[in-house]
Amino acid sequence: xxxxxxxxxxxxxxxxxxxxxxxxxxxxxxxxxxxxxxxxxxxxxxxxxxxxxxxxxxxxxxxxxxxxxxxxxxxxxxxxxxxxxxxxxxxxxxxxxxxxxxxxxxxxxxxxxxxxxxxxxxxxxxxxxxxxxxxxxxxxxxxxxxxxxxxxxxxxxxxxxxxxxxxxxxxxxxxxxxxxxxxxxxxxxxxxxxxxxxxxxxxxxxxxxxxxxxxxxxxxxxxxxxxxxxxxxxxxxxxxxxxxxxxxxxxxxxxxxxxxxxxxxxxxxxxxxxxx
Amino acid sequence: xxxxxxxxxxxxxxxxxxxxxxxxxxxxxxxxxxxxxxxxxxxxxxxxxxxxxxxxxxxxxxxxxxxxxxxxxxxxxxxxxxxxxxxxxxxxxxxxxxxxxxxxxxxxxxxxxxxxxxxxxxxxxxxxxxxxxxxxxxxxxxxxxxxxxxxxxxxxxxxxxxxxxxxxxxxxxxxxxxxxxxxxxxxxxxxxxxxxxxxxxxxxxxxxxxxxxxxxxxxxxxxxxxxxxxxxxxxxxxxxxxxxxxxxxxxxxxxxxxxxxxxxxxxxxxxxxxxxxxxxxxxxxxxxxxxxxxxxxxxxxxxxxxxxxxxxxxxxxxxxxxxxxxxxxxxxxxxxxxxxxxxxxxxxxxxxxxxxxxxxxxxxxxxxxxxxxxxxxxxxxxxxxxxxxxxxxxxxxxxxxxxxxxxxxxxxxxxxxxxxxxxxxxxxxx
Numbered sequence: 072x073x074x075x076x077x078x079x080x081x082x083x084x085x086x087x088x089x090x091x092x093x094x095x096x097x098x099x100x101x102x103x104x105x106x107x108x109x110x111x112x113x114x115x116x117x118x119x120x121x122x123x124x125x126x127x128x129x130x131x132x133x134x135x136x137x138x139x140x141x142x143x144x145x146x147x148x149x150x151x152x153x154x155x156x157x158x159x160x161x162x163x164x165x166x167x168x169x170x171x172x173x174x175x176x177x178x179x180x181x182x183x184x185x186x187x188x189x190x191x192x193x194x195x196x197x198x199x200x201x202x203x204x205x206x207x208x209x210x211x212x213x214x215x216x217x218x219x220x221x222x223x224x225x226x227x228x229x230x231x232x233x234x235x236x237x238x239x240x241x242x243x244x245x246x247x248x249x250x251x252x253x254x255x256x257x258x259x260x261x262x263x264x265x266x267x268x269x270x271x272x273x274x275x276x277x278x279x280x281x282x283x284x285x286x287x288x289x290x291x292x293x294x295x296x297x298x299x300x301x302x303x304x305x306x307x308x309x310x311x312x313x314x315x316x317x318x319x320x321x322x323x324x325x326x327x328x329x330x331x332x333x334x335x336x337x338x339x340x341x342x343x344x345x346x347x
Numbered sequence: 348x349x350x351x352x353x354x355x356x357x358x359x360x361x362x363x364x365x366x367x368x369x370x371x372x373x374x375x376x377x378x379x380x381x382x383x384x385x386x387x388x389x390x391x392x393x394x395x396x397x398x399x400x401x402x403x404x405x406x407x408x409x410x411x412x413x414x415x416x417x418x419x420x421x422x423x424x425x426x427x428x429x430x431x432x433x434x435x436x437x438x439x440x441x442x443x444x445x446x447x448x449x450x451x452x453x454x455x456x457x458x459x460x461x462x463x464x465x466x467x468x469x470x471x472x473x474x475x476x477x478x479x480x481x482x483x484x485x486x487x488x489x490x491x492x493x494x495x496x497x498x499x500x501x502x503x504x505x506x507x508x509x510x511x512x513x514x515x516x517x518x519x520x521x522x523x524x525x526x527x528x529x530x531x532x533x534x535x536x537x538x539x540x541x542x543x544x545x546x547x548x549x550x551x552x553x554x555x556x557x558x559x560x561x562x563x564x565x566x567x568x569x570x571x572x573x574x575x576x577x578x579x580x581x582x583x584x585x586x587x588x589x590x591x592x593x594x595x596x597x598x599x600x601x602x603x604x605x606x607x608x609x610x611x612x613x614x615x616x617x618x619x620x621x622x623x624x625x626x627x628x629x630x631x632x633x634x635x636x637x638x639x640x641x642x643x644x645x646x647x648x649x650x651x652x653x654x655x656x657x658x659x660x661x662x663x664x665x666x667x668x669x670x671x672x673x674x675x676x677x678x679x680x681x682x683x684x685x686x687x688x689x690x691x692x693x694x695x696x697x698x699x700x701x702x703x704x705x706x707x708x709x710x711x712x713x714x715x716x717x718x719x720x721x722x723x724x725x726x727x728x729x730x731x732x733x734x735x736x737x738x739x740x741x742x743x744x745x746x747x748x749x750x751x752x753x754x755x756x757x758x759x760x761x762x763x764x765x766x767x768x769x770x771x772x773x774x775x776x777x
Binding site: 229233234236238242246247248249250253312313314315316317 | 518520521522523524525613616617618619636639640642644648651652655
């Protein structure tokens with residue numbers, strides 16, 4: 072009962088916290104507000120802490136990690152993005168990209184908080200440890216891809232400003248192109264590798280969990296398609312020296328498919344990935 | 348009471364050849380300050396830069412400004428070429444405001460010049476070394492430095508490059524993460540090109556290459572700046588291994604064509620290439636701008652950046668003026684507090700408040716009959732303690748020759764007892 076109350080409070084509080092964090096990062100980016108710049112890192116840490124507490128509490132309260140529905144997965148994805156961004160901010164001391172990255176975390180968390188259901192009874196197949204690894208690795212992959220896309224988007228905005236000699240707020244506040252490209256490429260490589268591990272575990276687990284499985288599951292095909300797209304991008308980078316603008320576009324297109332996979336396929340197409 | 352006088356020559360009133368004649372190096376500055384202290388001022392600071400030579404002095408009876416101007420002209424042996432009309436002077440608050448404007452960088456030729464604050468600091472250091480500062484100028488200079496710091500942190504008056512060469516360097520910093528790992532190629536030996544290269548070297552550019560039609564000129568430049576010479580006919584090949592190209596040659600046709608760049612980009616794995624074309628007529632075909640990862644800027648687009656930055660700095664002027672007025676008010680308040688009358692008044696108030704507080708705290712320990720007596724006795728003690736310092740301050744104020752000594756006493760008194768007026772904007776330490 073006590074844990075349920077904590078979950079009920081946090082499910083409302085966390086999107087609010089993210090909202091305030093995003094607002095502070097926006098204020099600091101667009102107006103250079105000194106108080107916003109001072110308080111934003113501390114508030115982000117508090118928000119991330121509360122978010123992790125929420126996931127832990129939810130896991131204990133409902134006796135399963137929140138990986139069984141798309142809205143449960145969205146809250147994990149939001150937490151991963153926030154943690155990933157916090158790590159990058161601490162490593163690079165570049166604090167001016169937070170608004171664009173944390174906005175993604177806010178959107179995922181808001182959608183999750185609005186529609187998440189308190190499930191106690193879940194399909195027994197979802198209690199597998201292998202499935203836990205599969206979902207964790209795939210989510211880390213999606214996190215890397217999301218971060219890569221966000222940095223790719225910032226790269227393209229700055230690239231456009233420099234090319235067209237229009238020096239606005241983006242030019243003034245963002246780090247340089249090379250750094251943005253490095254952030255995007257590193258996130259992409261991390262995302263691709265963890266997604267590969269996630270897919271491999273999934274393929275191994277699938278025949279163990281179900282007697283008759285079809286490999287034509289829409290989500291599986293969608294994920295494989297995304298994986299192949301990134302593979303092509305990475306090969307093109309190595310083989311044909313693609314970089315800069317082209318690679319950032321690949322990153323954004325990849326993210327577009329991830330988004331479609333998480334929305335269209337989950338809501339309109341059915342397959343074994345749908346457990347509720 | 349000491350008064351403040353400022354006299355100076357600047358780019359507003361004199362051309363460069365006149366300003367050059369009045370420029371003082373460190374030794375001359377020291378000598379001039381020492382001379383001025385012996386006859387004309389009690390305290391003195393001289394600031395001399397390529398844009399201005401100014402002195403700030405205090406005295407209980409200020410010298411005639413013409414006499415000081417004559418001294419400066421004679422000191423620099425510039426009689427005849429430097430005239431009285433090249434100078435401006437200001438007294439009291441106007442002199443303070445002028446110094447604050449100088450320290451803020453808004454009196455500089457380039458608004459928001461960041462060098463001037465270091466020059467003010469250096470002048471302050473020289474005068475302090477010569478023991479040419481009393482409480483008034485010491486506080487004034489510290490306030491001026493504070494103004495400079497506030498202006499730099501609270502406004503954007505120093506932001507954005509305001510010269511072609513700096514604009515190019517700023518752009519390079521927005522494209523590349525680490526200039527020490529990058530290489531630059533300078534084509535031609537124009538003044539702006541060389542200046543841009545100097546700025547890039549100042550920012551730690553990793554590798555310098557120079558190409559010129561006349562090989563000797565390239566050799567000469569490389570000898571001065573370090574780097575290597577590239578044969579002019581191998582220009583296209585050189586583009587493959589550099590990240591930044593500064594081009595400023597006089598050529599009737601484009602020396603860098605889109606097809607050159609296209610082929611080079613493939614061979615350099617599409618790594619970003621920053622082309623700075625400051626040649627007139629242009630050296631790089633503008634169509635190169637359309638190639639992916641190629642950033643081409645010509646003299647006009649660099650000019651546009653500079654103009655925009657200058658406009659932006661001008662927009663910041665009201666904020667700077669506001670800071671200057673705030674600090675000026677704080678300074679005037681402090682200055683007024685240094686008068687003998689208010690100091691004695693504040694000192695008595697401070698002692699009286701301590702006495703009254705202690706009496707109130709302990710009054711119940713005394714019998715009702717004794718309470719009035721305690722009040723009288725403690726007041727008498729305070730009066731006796733304060734009698735000597737009060738008399739000494741009043742005597743000092745009546746003797747103009749002891750003006751500096753009186754100011755020092757007042758300053759020390761206020762600082763030791765933390766009397767109101769000593770704090771400036773609630774910020775005691777500067």
